[in-house]
Amino acid sequence: MRASEVREAGRTAPRRSGAGRSDAADTRCRIIEATAALLQRQGYESTSVKAIAGAANASPSSVYHFFPGGKQELAIEAMRHGAAEFGELIAEGLASSPDPAEATAACALLLADTLRESDWTDGCPVAVTALETVGRVPGLQEAATEALTRWRSLVAAKLQESGIEPAAARSLAGTVISMLEGAELLSRVSGDDTPLRDAAVHLAQLVRASPRS
Amino acid sequence: MRASEVREAGRTAPRRSGAGRSDAADTRCRIIEATAALLQRQGYESTSVKAIAGAANASPSSVYHFFPGGKQELAIEAMRHGAAEFGELIAEGLASSPDPAEATAACALLLADTLRESDWTDGCPVAVTALETVGRVPGLQEAATEALTRWRSLVAAKLQESGIEPAAARSLAGTVISMLEGAELLSRVSGDDTPLRDAAVHLAQLVRASPRS
């Protein structure tokens, strides 16, 4: 898919021989990406290891070879992967305008387009998995918290650029993430991007009305 | 648990002569309530029928006796039950002040208190289950959409009372629900009610800035 072959880490020797030969790192990467996609769509409990292996064109033993910690370890790594990608989407939205109000609105609209065009499957890669495992899979909860915090920091930085006080920016940025998550939930469940489009309008209002120094 | 006490009392004490089915209706009710509680906490896939039966002091066969449609039918009914209760919580928050800005903020704060005091378990009874089954269990998705629409109507009515135009009120009410859902997600995942408290402040700002006729 995207530039994911960056994962390499040079653990083993660069065994590039034939052209069509599938690298070990490539298999590992395929497993992570397949897991991320399935987690995003159907969450943790509904995603079986065999389904992951199938989607990644690998066998269960390969999954356990690369992720000895089993499904949990794999899910954590996949969530980190998905979170990074979603962070790029947020960054892209934020970069689309110098005005922070328009930029946050753009995030919501970008998310709305992505969701609608993917039949309501490609949204936040954290929400479903995090919600259904909260309090029961600590590693996942931790990874989810990290992701949410990071996204909030991205938004907060943009808000601070326009002169909003750091504390207010952090608080408002958290609300921006909350709004994106909540509006995505409503949009996915109702199969209608109106909640996200409304969120875009109201987020812009909220940011525009925020006091600057 | 309360349910077992009620059941014991009902068995030893003489029942009303008119309705011989009060025992059965009680079992059915216990099953629904237990299901609602489990769905709210851990979602659909992580909740087994045997766990439901255990929590309701019933046996699996009783579950299938009252809900021949199996887990799906039961989950739909339980979601409706939980949605009605959550609607009451929203109504309570809305009724706490004549000012719609303060009223919506009160909803967020009420939710924050409820969540924190229940160790982040008793939140929206729809979010987890709806998200993890979206597109795969149509009946559940429908029930979830109904619930979200109803809650939005409650908020919209409150907003209209203060003179906000119906269309704007409906849109803003949807955003209020989105914000509550999203902030609850962040609060539950991070185990910190700050997102909901921030949401309360920003919701109040948003409502206060809304144009009236």
Add this chain to the structure above:
DNA sequence: CCAGGACTGGACCGAACGTTCCAACCAGTA
């Protein structure tokens, strides 16, 4: 060319899943 480690395919495991089945139970009626 071979030794050895990384990797893979697929059979296999015990446990848990949703669900079904049936024998008992219990109040009311005759």
Add this chain to the structure above:
DNA sequence: TACTGGTTGGAACGTTCGGTCCAGTCCTGG
């Protein structure tokens, strides 16, 4: 007392789960 029909407990069904195991295959360093 026998019968009835709704209700219950618990065993059992076939399936699928997460995970293990092992006999290979392939690549690579020596």
